[in-house]
Amino acid sequence: MTVAHAIEADVLRRQDPQLADILLGELDRQSTTLQLIAAENFTSPAVLAALGSPLANKYAEGYPGARYHGGCELVDAAERLAVERAKLLFGAEHANVQSHSGSSAVLAAYAALLRPGDTVLALGLPYGGHLTHGSPANFSGRWFDFVGYGVDAETGLIDYDQVRTLARNHRPKAVVCGSIAYPRHIDYALFRDIADEVGAYLIADAAHPIGLVAGGAAPSPVPYADVVCVTTHKVLRGPRGGMILCGSDLAERVDRAVFPFTQGGAQMHTIAAKAVAFGEAATPAFTAYAHQVVANARTLAAGLAAEGLVVTTGGTDTHLITADPAPLGVDGRAARGRLAAAGIVLDCCALPHGDARGLRLGTAAVTTQGMGEEEMVWLAALLAGVLRGETESQKAREEVRELAGRFSPYPG
Numbered sequence: 294m295t296v297a298h299a300i301e302a303d304v305l306r307r308q309d310p311q312l313a314d315i316l317l318g319e320l321d322r323q324s325t326t327l328q329l330i331a332a333e334n335f336t337s338p339a340v341l342a343a344l345g346s347p348l349a350n351k352y353a354e355g356y357p358g359a360r361y362h363g364g365c366e367l368v369d370a371a372e373r374l375a376v377e378r379a380k381l382l383f384g385a386e387h388a389n390v391q392s393h394s395g396s397s398a399v400l401a402a403y404a405a406l407l408r409p410g411d412t413v414l415a416l417g418l419p420y421g422g423h424l425t426h427g428s429p430a431n432f433s434g435r436w437f438d439f440v441g442y443g444v445d446a447e448t449g450l451i452d453y454d455q456v457r458t459l460a461r462n463h464r465p466k467a468v469v470c471g472s473i474a475y476p477r478h479i480d481y482a483l484f485r486d487i488a489d490e491v492g493a494y495l496i497a498d499a500a501h502p503i504g505l506v507a508g509g510a511a512p513s514p515v516p517y518a519d520v521v522c523v524t525t526h527k528v529l530r531g532p533r534g535g536m537i538l539c540g541s542d543l544a545e546r547v548d549r550a551v552f553p554f555t556q557g558g559a560q561m562h563t564i565a566a567k568a569v570a571f572g573e574a575a576t577p578a579f580t581a582y583a584h585q586v587v588a589n590a591r592t593l594a595a596g597l598a599a600e601g602l603v604v605t606t607g608g609t610d611t612h613l614i615t616a617d618p619a620p621l622g623v624d625g626r627a628a629r630g631r632l633a634a635a636g637i638v639l640d641c642c643a644l645p646h647g648d649a650r651g652l653r654l655g656t657a658a659v660t661t662q663g664m665g666e667e668e669m670v671w672l673a674a675l676l677a678g679v680l681r682g683e684t685e686s687q688k689a690r691e692e693v694r695e696l697a698g699r700f701s702p703y704p705g
Contacts, residue, residue, distance in 0.1 A: 324701055325694050326636040327672070331501065331613045331655025332473075334530045335662070335702040336566075337573060343566035344532055354558045356548060368561040375568035379536060382507055382571050385515050387544035390567050391551050391559040392535030395500040395524035399425040400432060402520045402537060403467075405550035406494045409436045411466040414459055414493070416451070417441025419643050421474035421615075423498060440465065444475075444645050449606040451475070453483055460491045470514070471498025471522075474642045474653050476594075476609035478502075481517040497521045500535075502611055504528025504657070507574040508583020511611060519543060528586060528612050528657045530579075531570025534563050582660060586612045589656040592666040596673025602652075605645065612660075615642055617651045621680045625650030628680055635679045635689035636697075637672075662700035671696075 306313040323335070336344075348368060354361040357369035372390065379388035392398035407413065413433075415426035420443045424431040427439025440463050442456045460468060468488045470479050481497065488495040497514035503523040505511035514521050521538040525531035539547050552559070573579055587610070594614045598604045603617040618628040625641040629652065632639060642653035659668070675692060678684035 320703070324703070325697050326638055327693055327697060328658040329637060329639040329654040329656070331640065331653055331657070332524075332527050333655075334504075334527060334657045336526075336530055336532060336570070338703070339573070340530075340532055340566045340569050343569050344562055346562050346565060348565050349560075349562035351561045352558050353561050355552065368564075371561060371565045371568060372559070375564050375571060378568055378571035378575065379538070382575050383503075383513065383515050383521075383538055385521070385538040386541040387539050387547070389537040389539075389547055389551050390534075390564050391556065392522075392537060393556060393560060393563075394533070395498075395522060395535045396423075396425050397551075397555060398522040398524075398535035398537050399423075399496075399498060401547065401550040401555050402496050402522050403433065403437065404554050405543065405546040406496070406520065407437060407466055410438060412438045412440060412463050413467045413469060414440050414442060414456070414463065414465040415469035416472050416475070417443050420444045420645050421472035421642070423471070423473050423500075426469055426471075426498070446646050449645055450477060451479070453480065453487075456484070457487050457490070460487050460493065464491050465493050467494040467496050469496045469498060470518075471500065473501065474613070474615050476590075476611055476613045476615060477606055478512055478610045479514070481512060481514045485517040494519045500524040501527055501613060504530060504574070505583050505587065505611060508580045508586075510580075510583040510587050520547065525567050525570060528583065529570060529574060530657070530661065531574075532563050532566035534560070534567060536567070585665065586656050586660045588666060589660050589664065589669050590614055593654075593656060593669040593673055596670050597676070600673055600677030602677065605651070612655045612657045613653065614655065615644070615651050615653050617644055617649065618680050619649060621677060623680050625652055628652055631679055631686065632676060634686040635675075635684075636693035637676060637679070637689075658702070659700070662697075662702050664696075664700050668696065668700075 351368050352362045353365050353368045357372050375390045376388045416422040425433045427434045445452045470484045495518045497518035499514050502511045506513045523536050525534045590609045590612050594604050594608045597616050601620045605615040629641050639654040641650045644651040679689050
């Protein structure tokens with residue numbers, strides 16, 4: 294059964310046709326435009342089926358074998374399955390699969406290891422740090438004393454010498470490595486060495502690359518970090534949610550930080566969907582997918598550079614690309630609007646060492662649809678043509694619709 298058939302067959306279409314039309318409209322939007330938002334992907338129909346399962350009805354505060362509600366025998370089995378699959382997939386001693394999001398996973402990691410007022414070293418927000426890495430608008434910036442490290446002005450790469458110097462000067466309680474807009478692999482071993490030198494915990498925020506880690510297309514932070522915080526969507530292609538990986542020595546602290554300190558009842562339908570995604574990620578097909586995601590990103594980055602955009606760090610090691618469209622005569626915000634009109638959906642982002650906004654795009658979703666390097670070459674040329682004003686948005690929209698139709702996220 295396809296997604297469209299599932300929606301149409303559901304009682305929702307009869308009981309609430311207004312909302313059913315919204316859901317079908319969103320399916321049409323996803324199926325007729327190109328999703329290049331680096332944090333998005335298409336889940337499998339099996340993951341969607343678990344999300345819409347009767348487990349959504351079950352209240353299950355606590356952990357398997359120690360719930361605050363009765364009738365949890367089957368949801369206990371689902372959570373144990375998700376935990377065991379996650380541990381096997383990532384080689385972790387412990388996995389907590391209850392976090393509702395990546396941000397709540399980071400909150401729990403901080404709660405497990407830190408106290409309000411502690412000093413934390415993390416990538417500065419202008420260089421790709423996440424809101425949970427010290428934004429004054431976020432709990433992290435209000436509760437902790439964050440010190441930001443940056444990237445080299447010439448290469449755009451993390452300045453590890455600066456990280457070590459700041460760590461020595463500020464003696465943080467924790468060092469955070471991870472980014473929402475850094476396209477290169479992170480040297481987790483070097484971060485571990487820096488953290489050890491100053492007696493700090495190492496927290497890896499691997500929300501973006503964890504799917505590549507699962508597919509063997511990126512180095513794993515698990516052997517190096519005390520705690521690894523991830524999302525289960527993005528490249529991992531599971532439901533929207535979070536997860537924490539750690540050693541057995543921190544397992545109890547992490548579990549208590551998730552429940553009861555920062556969350557209440559677990560979302561058991563989402564945990565079941567996570568289990569499905571972990572099972573899918575353990576297959577040879579997913580390994581091939583993860584490597585194709587990277588190959589597509591590198592091809593797209595090279596194509597954008599050839600068209601005149603300035604690609605940050607000169608390329609990518611991951612699914613993620615950041616680029617400055619200024620050489621084509623447009624800034625990031627205007628570029629995003631022009632591309633949206635053409636059916637190409639992506640994000641803006643801050644660019645290192647300047648106030649300009651660039652573009653952040655990723656190849657996870659289009660690779661799930663089956664697109665390869667040939668389509669990436671075509672896409673780079675179309676994107677640049679739209680930004681230069683050489684290709685009218687309506688003509689580009691028709692080309693995008695035709696391509697999306699050939700590579701449907703949910704065939705049928």
